[in-house]
Amino acid sequence: xxxxxxxxxxxxxxxxxxxxxxxxxxxQLVCVMGxxxxxxxxxxxxxxxxxxxxxxSVTFDGRDVTRLKPHERVRxxxxxxxxxxDTFPQLSVLGNLQVTLEASxxxxxxxxxxxxxxxxxxxxxxxxxxxxxxxxxxQQLAIARALVTRPRLLILDEPTEGIQPSIILEIEEAIERxxxxxxxxxxVEQYLDLALxxxxxxxxxxxxxxxxxxxxxxxxxxxxxxLLAV
Amino acid sequence: xxAIVNQxxxxxxxGAVLLLIALGLTFTFGQMGVxxxxxxxxxxxxxxxxxxxxxxxxxxxxxxxxxxxFAVAGLMGLILERTAIRHFYGRPLDTLLLTWGVxxxxxxxxxxxxxxxxxxxxxxxxxxxxxxIMPYNRMFILxxxxxxxxxxxAYMNRSGQGRRMQAVMQNRRLAxxxxxxxxxxxxxxxxxxxxxxxVAGVALTLIGPVGPALGTYYIVDAFLxxxxxxxxxxxxxxxxxxxxxxxxxxxxxxxxxxxxxxIVFGVIVAFLQFRPQGLFVVRSRALT
Numbered sequence: 165x166x167x168x169x170x171x172x173x174x175x176x177x178x179x180x181x182x183x184x185x186x187x188x189x190x191x192q193l194v195c196v197m198g199x200x201x202x203x204x205x206x207x208x209x210x211x212x213x214x215x216x217x218x219x220x221s222v223t224f225d226g227r228d229v230t231r232l233k234p235h236e237r238v239r240x241x242x243x244x245x246x247x248x249x250d251t252f253p254q255l256s257v258l259g260n261l262q263v264t265l266e267a268s269x270x271x272x273x274x275x276x277x278x279x280x281x282x283x284x285x286x287x288x289x290x291x292x293x294x295x296x297x298x299x300x301x302x303q304q305l306a307i308a309r310a311l312v313t314r315p316r317l318l319i320l321d322e323p324t325e326g327i328q329p330s331i332i333l334e335i336e337e338a339i340e341r342x343x344x345x346x347x348x349x350x351x352v353e354q355y356l357d358l359a360l361x362x363x364x365x366x367x368x369x370x371x372x373x374x375x376x377x378x379x380x381x382x383x384x385x386x387x388x389x390x391l392l393a394v
Numbered sequence: 395x396x397a398i399v400n401q402x403x404x405x406x407x408x409g410a411v412l413l414l415i416a417l418g419l420t421f422t423f424g425q426m427g428v429x430x431x432x433x434x435x436x437x438x439x440x441x442x443x444x445x446x447x448x449x450x451x452x453x454x455x456x457x458x459x460x461x462x463x464f465a466v467a468g469l470m471g472l473i474l475e476r477t478a479i480r481h482f483y484g485r486p487l488d489t490l491l492l493t494w495g496v497x498x499x500x501x502x503x504x505x506x507x508x509x510x511x512x513x514x515x516x517x518x519x520x521x522x523x524x525x526x527i528m529p530y531n532r533m534f535i536l537x538x539x540x541x542x543x544x545x546x547x548a549y550m551n552r553s554g555q556g557r558r559m560q561a562v563m564q565n566r567r568l569a570x571x572x573x574x575x576x577x578x579x580x581x582x583x584x585x586x587x588x589x590x591x592x593v594a595g596v597a598l599t600l601i602g603p604v605g606p607a608l609g610t611y612y613i614v615d616a617f618l619x620x621x622x623x624x625x626x627x628x629x630x631x632x633x634x635x636x637x638x639x640x641x642x643x644x645x646x647x648x649x650x651x652x653x654x655x656x657i658v659f660g661v662i663v664a665f666l667q668f669r670p671q672g673l674f675v676v677r678s679r680a681l682t
Contacts, residue, residue: 212571214567214570214571233570233575233577234570234571234573235570235571235572235573235574235575235576238571238572238573239573244571246567246568246571250565250567250568251565251568252560252561252564252565252568252569253564253565254560254564255557255560255561255564259557259560262554262557263554263557263558263560263561263569263572263574264572264573264574266554266557266558267558267572267573267574267575268573309572310572313572313573
């Protein structure tokens with residue numbers, strides 16, 4: 165479904181990604197791991213088109229999307245939840261969902277209902293301004309907003325970072341349910357145990373290159389622990 | 395006492411014109427961060443639109459000109475955004491120089507097209523006269539400003555387009571990755587912001603002559619309104635525009651035009667010492 169070939173990207177003169185390749189098959193959950201600063205967020209930004217690729221290609225559903233703008237990729241069925249539980253702070257929770265729904269190609273109100281069903285705790289908060297929610301609630305809203313577009317691939321950047329433990333569990337369960345329902349997920353995650361529970365496959369980045377990849381079960385290998393140790 | 399009362403309609407209508415100009419700037423400067431010095435020339439374009447329509451619509455030119463001037467000034471803004479400003483997002487100083495240059499070119503263009511001397515636009519017959527101290531033409535300007543505020547508020551908060559505009563202003567990157575075509579929203583924002591300058595220009599024809607430098611008299615004050623009101627804040631702009639309009643006209647009445655400017659600038663500098671962020675600030679947890 166998603167196929168990344170030899171992707172290169174960076175900021176100005178500083179190259180961050182050196183030929184990263186990865187595959188996400190339909191319905192698969194692939195976890196990207198690695199220490200801080202190895203290029204995980206850069207990888208997701210480039211896959212989504214927020215950052216231009218300076219080399220390589222991104223193919224989604226057999227279509228080359230390397231040069232498409234982010235909103236065009238959303239229309240094809242990719243959805244991105246960036247790091248830091250971003251919302252539109254001055255819009256209400258409902259407004260955050262509506263604005264995404266109105267920009268999506270199908271504009272089906274049922275998609276909004278379905279997104280709220282995935283995060284029922286948002287239902288009593290619909291009229292609240294998103295900027296006043298707690299970090300965990302904002303993260304739930306961020307994922308719900310991505311779901312409103314009815315994606316076939318969900319890209320999540322550290323959805324549990326800086327979130328209180330009780331809500332981490334809820335978010336983990338929600339991701340698990342979405343994955344179980346057939347949604348393909350590309351996930352950046354720092355917690356090894358969470359990756360172990362959720363992922364089908366994993367890949368580890370180091371200094372902008374894929375240094376290891378495999379089935380989730382192989383994540384427990386000592387060599388993997390060494391690659392992730394700070 | 396009588397002087398205070400007599401000066402009130404002048405102050406309020408100047409405030410209303412400033413508000414119309416500042417509303418446009420709230421879009422382009424307050425929300426997109428673009429310092430568009432050519433905004434003043436969109437005012438001038440709106441005023442000349444009314445002047446040109448006079449030959450065809452006669453005494454009703456002002457009414458006909460309102461939507462036409464909105465479209466004319468809006469299109470000028472759209473062209474400027476697409477051809478030039480868009481390449482300079484995030485570089486405020488370059489934008490400032492660029493749009494200043496465009497502003498000078500447009501002024502000279504107006505001089506070539508319409509001549510350097512001021513021209514007059516005939517106000518419609520039903521705007522002659524007034525009630526008590528309040529002339530109809532100044533009441534009309536006030537109503538126009540109030541109507542515009544209400545319309546913009548409704549557009550921003552009740553329509554899908556307005557919601558998308560807010561989303562782009564609040565988090566451009568997130569808007570793009572949420573599926574919003576940010577380039578299109580930018581175009582729309584510029585069209586509306588510039589169009590409002592055209593409407594302000596039509597309003598100005600009711601209270602004075604039209605000349606190539608018309609915009610330059612108001613643009614600085616309008617920027618002050620936006621800064622003093624708080625960037626991108628509708629109600630801040632309303633209060634600041636009314637205050638500035640009144641302060642301007644009273645200061646001018648009790649001293650003279652140049653000293654009045656000194657007083658107004660002095661008051662605003664003092665005000666910004668206490669509230670550098672303006673009257674109203676956006677409050678939220680996720681301010682970045």
